[in-house]
Amino acid sequence: MPPIKKIVLWLVVIFLLYAIFTSPDQAAAIFGAAWDIVSTGVQNIARFFDSLIRR
Template sequence: MGPKVKKIILIVVLAFFVYAVFTSPDKAAGIVTNIWGILVDGFDAILRFFNALLNR
């Protein structure tokens, strides 16, 4: 993809995010919280995997 296409996609995603926050801030906060939880759980799983691998 060209740089112009990436820029347009980024603008559309940001515009949707701003729209979602202004129309329903509670749902937007819930989505961010869920995404953060998924990232933290994934990072924790990776750390546990490497700990188990190194402690064999």
């Protein structure tokens, strides 16, 4: 990995840890919302393929 990518990766990790420790409630809400989006997307993809198979 080039040095710039490592530096950016470490900065992102440090920022995420800072955000979690300074505001855990808000971080949990953001994670919950992101999980809901991913979960809904996976369900919709499953429905799509299920409808393709049933035809």
